[in-house]
Amino acid sequence: MNEMLLLRHGETEWSKAGRHTGRTDLPLTEHGEVQARALAPLVKEPFGLVLVSPAQRARRTADLAGLSGYEVDADLWEWDYGGYEGITTPRIREDRPGWYLWRDGVIPGDAEHPGESAEEVAARADRVIGRAKRAEGRVALVAHGHFLRVLAARWLDLPPQDGRLLKLDTGTYSRLGFEHAERVLVTWNAPVC
Template sequence: MGELILVRHGETEWSRTGQYAGRTDIPMTEAGRSAVRRLRPVFASRPVAAAFTSPAGRAVQSATLLGLADVRADDDLREWDYGGYEGLTERQIEATRPDWDLWRDGVLPADAAHPGETAAQVASRVDAVLARVRPLLSDGDVVLVLHGHLQRVLAARWLGLPPEAGRLLAHPHTATVSILTSEHDQPVLGSWNVRPDSVLSER
């Protein structure tokens, strides 16, 4: 069986400043593109059977820079819709909602383009992704290029935990690799939030 390899897209201006970017298509910085390129050798010798990406430009471009072939965009890999908190930092949100916590308190709706999502709605999307990719693992690794909060929910669901358990996993840095695998037919976390230089030093 192959492994499910998660890659968070490269840095954007909003990820650098801590602004929530759900539906907004923020381009990567040059530093972000450079960091993703450093991950490319990781996939050169892996038996990649399939690759999927969020349709957001920063994820699609990251998949291209990784050198992945036949990458398919999957709308279910979009980031959590932050609704009325789109573009805000945690400090800005807490100015009106002290001690706000995404996992506990959720988001407020904004408009038709940013209605917001609950953790359960995000989990429904990642459950659909997992149902599609699990059969492909019999042919090799599957790579998903995605976003930070969505990645945490997906990992929680892989482990059979409720979506809110994603809060127990550190928010992945941009341009990092995480691996979901199994031991004795049980889903486990193989590695998490590994930066390019660390990945290459282990090879």
């Protein structure tokens, strides 16, 4: 592998409202579809491997961007927010003043949203990186904000909590690559529209 192109899915109603959206499967908004189509110029060259989260927002982004022949990989699901699924940070802070996902984690939820630690997200990100490293040529990943932030931190050999330093908006692209055989962040949180 010589480069990883990371595409964060387009906007959903929950991402627009700041609601934590882990495993709840929401469609893109109209603006999210515009964002996804705008990513198309980035995927003109061939990829040796294309992996997409199972979430419909990620699969629809991949389709609208023009990616084909991709593999759905459950390791690319967003962070499981447990009991904080669908809740905004200001609402969580009403009960837990000063709460910060990267430091404080999540509380357990129901059977569909049991919750996940940063280390558990990192283990999934490490598996994705391992797959990507074995691929020929360029790799594309279509996934979610917090997951991709953890993946980038792990790419840089940082602890998963350092993903907090890497803000990532919907409908953006980022690139991970190499400089003098060392892993680097090439482009981050770049908008296309």
